[in-house]
Amino acid sequence: MPLRIASVRQASRTPRKRQPDISFCPSCSIWRFNQPRVAALRAPPQARALSPFRNASTLASATAINPPLEVAAHHQELHHTLDGLKQNAANYVNLSRLQLALRGLETKDAVVRVAILSIDDQKAARKLARLLLVDPLAAEGAWEQRLEDTRPDDGRGILLRHGDEANVHPSNPLLQTISIPSRVLHKNNLEVLICTLNVNVAGPGRPTSSNRPKDAILIPSLQTPTSSSGRVTLVTYPIHKAIVIGQGIRSSVAYGRYTADTVEDISPEMVKVSINLPAPQEEAAQDASDAFVIVDVNTAAKALSKFRESTANSVAYEQGWFRSGMPALTEWLVDGVEQSESKVKPAIKNLIASILDDAEANITREDSQRLEELVASTVPESTRQPILESIKVWAEHGHTELRDQLEGAFAGKNWRRIAWWKLFWRVDDVGMIASEVLERRWLVDAEKNCIYLAGHIEQAGLFKDVERYNEDLLRKRPENVDQQTFGTYPPLPHEIVALEKRKAKLVDDGEVKFPEPKPWPAQIPITRALLLSETVPPLQALAQKLVLQTLSTTSLMSALSALLYVSMSTSLFEAGAVAALGLVFSLKRMQKRWENARSFWKGEIREEGRKALKDTEDKIRLIVQTNARPKQDIEGAEERRIARDAVQKAREALENA
Known part of the structure; x- marks a missing residue:
């Protein structure tokens, strides 16, 4: 019985066998065994030498990714600057080589x-x-x-x-x-x-x-x-x-x-x-x-x-x-x-220097590539100057057309049909005649020539990368406004105004019908649509109102003269004078208000035409001058600057190591 107890006691002191744990090192890609060392430490030296299993620290590579060790004081600055490259220059360094260099600094004898x-x-x-x-x-x-x-x-x-x-x-x-x-x-x-x-x-x-x-x-x-x-x-x-x-x-x-x-x-x-x-x-x-x-x-x-x-x-x-x-x-x-007491091994130092050289080369290479892209996207001066001259000629012809065509329209037969004294039988033709002036005589050739000019600009490559024209204006742009393009996104200020009115203003037939977006300047057709929707209906309504007021005033004064003639036994001459006074007053008022309205309308469409021409000219000129110059990559340049500074700090720390 004591023997059994002793054997049980001896067995209880014998360590239990268990399956070895296996782990994988992602840096050196080595499978390693984590074996308990209790039995190995109790075994004699000869048995330990012949043991088929080794401790993980001896089996795994010293350059593998292990829990960070305490870095020596004289290597901490270099280790810190190299570790900072992971965040500041991760796109320009090889992370596997960088990790190998960091592990070399974390080990006393790497x-x-x-x-x-x-x-x-x-x-x-x-x-x-x-x-x-x-x-x-x-x-x-x-x-x-x-x-x-x-x-x-x-x-x-x-x-x-x-x-x-x-x-x-x-x-x-x-x-x-x-x-x-x-x-x-x-x-x-x-x-x-x-x-x-x-x-x-x-x-x-x-x-x-x-x-x-x-x-x-x-x-x-x-x-x-x-x-x-x-x-x-x-x-x-x-x-x-x-x-x-x-x-x-x-x-x-x-x-x-x-x-x-x-x-x-x-x-x-x-x-x-x-x-x-x-x-x-x-x-x-x-x-x-x-x-x-x-x-x-x-x-x-x-x-x-x-x-x-x-x-x-x-x-x-x-x-x-x-x-x-x-x-x-x-x-x-x-x-x-x-190995030296305070110095980095020359092999590790060469590795770090190679990593920093590659990082600087990658940064410089990206700068060169970006510069080549900017130079390639730049329109040469020999191409840009003829386009600017064409814009100037187009603007001169546009202003000349606006003056000549409107003078011919207002001196024509159709415009004379809506003279003040013809409103009584031509009042329903006011809207048609005014719309005809805008559609056939208001910057028609200028709009066509603008399309041809936009084609030359597109051929020169100035519309291929149109970005934001005015950041302040874009921040104020309504979110629910449809995009009207001038070549490309974003819409121009004049188009934004038109689109805002399109959403806010309704007429009898429903929404105002604006032209569909086209890949050429749209200020002229949009302004024409605004004039047709905002000025022609009020002019038509004013003509009808004046005719009604004139007829009403004349009728009332005629009735008053008849009443005076019957009730007060006035002479026919006196009663007729009252009726004539009413007729003259109503006609004079009609003439004055209608002629003022026509003069104001003529001046308004002339002014809006000049604004449309000036706005189109300025925006086209801005596009040509802006897109002819290379666009700066601000975010990329800042990223490369930060990476270059981080590499320089690491190089200074390497020189002191």
Whole structure:
């Protein structure tokens, strides 16, 4: 019984097994296990070394998105200014590279990520990575055999980290992670990414975009299948430095075409181009600072094999190794990764400088594009001046037509038909004759010529982008008023007035009928419609009123004279004098009021005609002069100014870091 109790007690102290938690890092796209460490800590060191599971902090990349760490005091200003770029210059910086730089500042000894990009396939990149990371004094490891595997790869990238070869990494559709006991990785805190670079794209002259050569090299894209149909999704994986390896002259020519228009933007401190060519008989002089280096992977591999066979072959190994050009690459690989107490790693500093340079280049490029758009939208002076002269000639002809046509109309036979003494039998023709004057004699040719003039303006491209003419007037524009266009939105002031009256004024037949919107100036037809609806009916009503008043007054005075003759025994002459007085008074009043009304109406339509001509001329001239000049992009310019200031502050902080 005590034994059972002891066994139960011992079992109660044994930690329960549970399924490991799995999490996904969106920055480095690495699946990682969060395994309880209770049993691992109680196990002996030998068991912990052979454990297939590692802690998340050692398995996950140090450059991944983790909870922000406490930034060192001497890096806080730089970190703050870089973090501000997310808000002030988000459209001009690559956020994945910016996030990588921020993570580097948040870590005391940040991991430097180096990519080895193969132009053709991963075989050359794998061989080169093996030679760069191998320990010649150690026996060949299993990771070397995996890199030397000649079987076709599945398209996934390979991530090499320092660690025990026995470490088991979870399956990832993007990356195949391999832990290797490399002193180069451990001493310099490096991790190496192996993938391919596609250079089979258009050459110089292609538009600037996210797939430009510099971005494709410094932000490699990892492919992951999304369906059984073969579609893939690209996931960016930013790095600090990159080695581009090509096979032979053909690869070098393809790379040269690929980067022909952006070769000056690629810094040799961040990108090293190596071409695999047969090694010369003697060692070639190559420096680590050169942008290009020639290597012979096969010669280096043979020299390594000879040295591993026997240390007596050290001289042959040294000669073959230096003839292969590998020393320049190994020196460049570890250049800029040393850690200082208060300084930023040169590799991270180069990354930040590259991000800021790209941001400034993007801002400048957008300024240039906007300037080109403004220049393209500007109408040349040689096109604008003839149009302004045509407007001046049109206005002169319009005023001349208004004067001559109205004088001819008012001196014509129809207008004389409604003289004051003819109103008794012509009173019903007043509205018809007045409407005929407005429709046939009031700026008819000017309206037609205005349509032709608007056609020339449209042909010159001055109506293509007409924006707001008067902001103050637009703010006062009624919300329920239909839009009458002069070329384009918004309506002109004269059209707004007409539309307001259209909504407010009713006549006997219903709403006032205004002309439909046309893509040419509408002041003249709208003013004519207003005159027809507002002045002709009152003139017709006044004529009828005057005729009725005259007949009524004459009848009353005649009745009064007859009454005086019958009742007061006055003479016929005296009674006739009273009737004549009434007749003369009523006719004189009719003549005076009617002639004044006709004179006022003639003056009103003349004045409204001059106003319509002047309004049309001013608005057309305003459109020509306004749209001939480039329109300023105020909001875009302010956004670029803020972004440029943020980049400048980050650059100053980088210089002090």
